[in-house]
Amino acid sequence: MALMLGATYILSKKSVLLFAHTLLFFFFIWEGVSQDFSNLSEEDRWKIRSQSYVLVDIDRIDDSNLSFLTQGESPLAVYILEFKEDYLPVLKELMAKKSDLLILSGANHNRVIFPENKAQLVPFNVVDTILRDSKTTSKDILHFTAEGELNLVTVNDKEAVRDSVLVKFWRTTGRLPNLIQGDPENFIFIDSIVQGLNQIKRVFGTVTSKGRLLDGVGFKNHSDLRVNGNFSFPILSKGELPVFIPHKAGFYFSPDIIRTTSDNSGNLKEFVGFPLDPEYGLTDYFSFSPTIKNNIRKNNRELIVNKVDLFEDRSRGKVGYFNNGAYMDAGLDSRMALQSSFTISAWIKPTVLGKNNSILGKGENFVLKLHDGFLTFTMADIKDYISRTSPVPLNEWTQVALVHSKLNSDLSFFINGVQTDKIQLIEDYDTSDYNLVVGSNLWQEFFVGYMDYIKIWNRELNPDEIRDEFLDASPEESYGIFKFIISIIMVVVVPLIALYFWNKRKGKNKVLNHPAYTKVGEVRKTTVVQEISACQEKILCFGPLKIIVADGTDIAKKLSPKLKQLFLIVMLHSVGSKKGISTKKLTEYLWPGMTPSSAKNTRGTNIQNLRAILADSTTIQLVFREKNWFLEVAEDCYWEYQEVLHYLNIFGKEDIGVGQREGGLRKLLGILKEERFLANIEDDWLDPFVERLSNDILDLCQEVALLLNLEEHISLLQDLVSVMHIYDDLNETALQLRLQILIKQGNLSTAHSIYDKFTKLYNKLYGEKYPIKFEELISAS
Template sequence: MLRIFSRKSILVICFTAIVLLVNTVNAQHLSSNSYLIGDFENAKEAINYFEEDKSDYNIGFSIHINYALDSNELYVESSDSYVTFQQYVEALKVYLDKNPSKVVPLFINYEGPENWLKQVLNKANLDDYCFFLPAGEKWPNLEEIRDTGKRLIIFSFHQTNDEDKIINYAWDHIAEFPFTNFDSPIFEGYYSNGKPENELLLLRHFEKSNIEKSKIDESWLNLSENNFSILHAIKCWQLCGKRPNFIMVEGKHIRKIYYLNYVLRDFPSISGVVSYRNKPLEQVFWENKVKAITNGYYSFPVVEDEAPVLRPYQHGYSFRPSNIQVTEEYLKKGVINFTAFPLSLDEELTGAFTFNGKINNLIKPASSTKNFKCEFAKDIVKGEVLKFQDSSYAVFGIPDDFGIRKSSFTISLNIKLSELDLENDYFLIGANEKEYRKSLHVNIRKGIPYFGFYGSDVSVYKKLEPSKWYNLVVRYDIKNQEQSIFINGKQHGSSTGHPSYIGESELMLGRGFIQEGHLSGYIDDLYIWNRALSNNEIKTVFSDGVKVEKKNNLVFIFLTLITLVVLALVILMVVRRRRSVKFQTTRVKSFKTSEILGSKINTITLFGGFRVYDKHGKDITLKFPPKIKELFLIILLYSVKSTRGISSQKITNIIWHGFSTKKASNNRSVSFNKLRSAISDIEGISINFESGYWKITWNESFICDYLRVSSILKQLDKSRPEKYKELFQYVKSGKFLENSNWEWLEEFQTSINFDVVDALNDYALTLDELKEQAQAFEVYTLVIKIDDLNEQALQYIVSYLKSKESQTRARYYYDKFCEKYFEAYDEKYHIEFQDLI
């Protein structure tokens, strides 16, 4: 979503914003505005600013207050002048009286007694000007604040106990974006100060100390030389989903970056609430081009030449809508809300071991397990449990049995240590591999739980005691690469930045990659999910346990026989009706575009990203972890390319290259079983194997945009403009499989994207000839989104925007194109902006 500006276009934006300022901000909320907060080293300069400023800019101030022992008074820290706090607030009062429309934030850094501050404010008759908001309340709009007559908002960086309701504690309302560096801000969901749910955002990046630390030249202030400050502020906004409300800047520079104030305020954006039971969620992840982390309230900048897709994600929830493409219509509304629905606890449960006399997976009874001298014991609390002593251990499967490789997952188990070994590790779960990312381990070291993939661990500070039962849960979330440890339903440790687990060796209970690390103790109720459970779900696992119906073998055999009989009858019926119901690999029934796009039932979309919906319209994309997704796509795309599909050997060479024959065969078998399971709830599609070739067949019940686009491209004819319109409706979500980058896929992506671009160029030319320039412009903006070096699209877009007197947007498209052009060819684009007509 990051918008890149040129020097000239920034100047145009700033000029336009200044001209239109007066009548645009009155009804806006404080959280919808951006304030420059001047920190003047010389306090007299601040007072001079009060006297000289006649602008309508959103400006605030920051001061450091100290106590002078010799004069027994508060003063404002200053480099080369002495100004009392009394003098400062008196000048500030005059400033407020001169500017009755201004709402002014004042940040104070002061650690002394509060009553001294209040005495000064009272003496200056400024306490009646101070607006106070209790912690946790949402900020009103600026007009409401003005109506109270309290237009000074004082924020203290130090905790206050203000019964007089004059001074707000900053970190009750504001979150401070962590400063990392200017070139590439980093945000992992944590703030330097304040809570994630706080409504307002503070940036300190432009303070003198951070500028000097980063050795940034003062040219960053000059728009005629660069637009660094805007890019940086918008990038921070983009990452945390909060508009920068307060931007600290050295006081002497404040006039030079007034423009930042309005560019941020007027920047196109979308906002809303993600809620569960009408309450905002505490944390939400967003699967956009730039992955963001917000609380339940969010705000994102939006670029005109993109139609971003908002897709919220949080452990343990599905969302309605599951995703939204931000169109012009949504931008006009400015608000999109999402509702969260909790998943069932058995959703994606892939392993369940209760150890009632057996080591078997109740979810998948046929899975391979091995017992090496483990015994079953009767525990007074848990009943029958698995006992480990004298180097005993058990194998409970391989990673692919549970779908935890390259995927999110959660593992829960109850444990009791017989004794506490202060020298060696106790492995609860381990693997024989001893390589980075390949050795899954959950172990106890000197009583402290650890969890990781070898060289990539998280631990906790809580020490486990012998002879006590604990519910231990480890969770890995691939979305934000987070490892977490929970003890008795409570999160005790978490860290991000951990790449996913990729090991393949057997998983063991009571043993790990260190041979001496055998467990002495007991394990009960092992459960595995190939998704990240929510914190509330983990609390439920601890408090209520997990209910899994055990499969009765006789019933299972009986049901299997019934299923086989029914299957035989179905096959017979299919054979007889083969002529009337034709499954095909390259043709699809012609539907009305509106019907297809309006329904998500039995649908898979590939343009703009990979999404899967079952026969009920439920988003089941999470059932396709990376390897299963790749397997599905390679069969689907080759099924369209060739009526035979793709050979089993070619699939193996691509996906399991370098594996031994036996290992590749085992992995292939497991993956195909998972793929069949994943598509079992999608009607109208099946996977077939014939004469050594795999292919996907489908009928009219199944909807896939790629299949329809492939068909439309073969039918295009300028005498049938409705086909071009239908094509546009299918592909407007974005590039084909935009976020997938397997080497084998590049051929398909290049081919379909080029074909689509050629067709869209023809469509846009036809629209232009029909004098439908607005629609042609919409088509060309999609073209340049797919092919960012398409000169035909650039020339039309710039020409169209110039004709609409939108020089700013025209310049933006041109500069962005030039930047991409230079990156690709290492030379400047040969046509100047003014020459594009």
């Protein structure tokens, strides 16, 4: 019987009856037959993932080979396409001799509760077949990409697959061959292969992001390797213990390196990936409106502009026009651009397509150009990497992008946000210390046409980031129509606009004379809380820091790590009744150990830079008042941190009404359940603020949990549990509520799984068994 993994199995009426009869037979005739793979704890699933099994088709088992199969040394797995009553005696015999028997099947027995666990049921959908028949060569097996949790190799010919090939596959792909299938007559041969695999020491781990397995992850010291979440490697006697340095474009990892030792080789290697901010690593951003400038380096005086004209384009506004030998030299600072891995994105509209038209050039080793209209990367005296699948049309705006991966030594080409090609370099890219030139190169292969939004990153962007970059910068409306609308607006509503800003300035003058914040001890008279939708500008602190100004720009992306620290420490000392932070205290926090003169200069420069960035906001100002640095935030700016403190304060009052409590609680939990306070920012000085806020949040959650009713407030309680878990993943109240909610929803198996994970984590952290039983938690009121 051929193994049909991944095929959809549709039950006929007859099959349904047989399936129901089978379930009854399993439940009443012999207890504890199987436990479904999906319901196992992660630890138990790893026990299966990290070893190999001999897989035998149950239809090939008979009296002549049954006893022979049970005498093998290797773990055994049985494949069942469709359950038949005739299989029961065979399975009973196998389970009596093989305590760790796997049953590979499409049947679903997970609704039956068995008191014991004599066999594990593995569904088809978690298994990938690596090698289907003897026609597949040993070389083919090394180029297989699997996505399932377990891998299967079919061995129909002893010469087709040898253990050395399987070990090589394991080593080069990070995936252990789990199920080795063959005919019973080849059992001795297959059993020896499986024994050999299981005797090899191994190291294993997982890569996740946002609680899910992360696919397409490479390791910097394992060339061409890509894993999809779970991985495993053999530790060979002659080889060094592996070092894991995860890598995926668009992500950073924590931890970012793990070195295997004899002491930790048996531990699960766990990596967590976090998406990078889209502007992380952005070193250059050239724009042409209203003037030609580099928005990142701020070295506009160094730019040497030769014959580049500014042109009003109907679809993009003001752009650069290159003709008659026009080019732009990016200055001395640009010599540091395009080091190692990099990404380039540019909007171009060529009006002439010659033999070669350069978009960017930097010395001999870097030229991005159009060659006969095709996007091309050139390294002098080495090669023109011409992408024949990346044509750029004449007289049309097109986004072109190029990504160089140092790790993979390859180039990826993109047109309008879509990857069109990937080319392997024949020689590693080597940077140069020449200036970056826009519109020309060392051979004076000038670009003719229009350019806009030229961006350079010192990292790889992934395809999703390139697509987002294309969508963000794409012209969505005709610029001519836009100008027409603006003209109408100026004529019709300009008096109203002037009146509005005149009134607003009057209000703002009051704000500047008095701190524009609500003290923690005060309750607003007009409204309980700001409505975020009513505020154009926002300071968001739960999750990554975001400072959104009126035009929708997040100016927090412009802050360097030190400027972000400066903003936060002043902000935290400006909320509620706090009066700001002194210069001395600020220096102790951010520049300890510096001489007074050095600290003064560094502090002054950073404050000046922060004020320049905050100038884009009309509601947020950094001021020096009464010998303290203070962040003034106008009342029409939504300040998330202040709102949370405000709620924590009013919920502590005994006279607050039930309706007000419930309405406010929904808004508060809506903020808190997304992410931790200032996620991804770790500084020693920040810890006391985070700890104090975390304790206040948990205290409130504990109090609210006693007041809410499971029948009436299940949605609120679910949010409450999510918040408590974010700030304390071993919170017993959160565990109890979560179990009670799951059981009320009929998810008993999920509740058991959650409890098991909690107890294992408890044991791991405290070195002792969790004292409260599952039944006690769910029955407690």
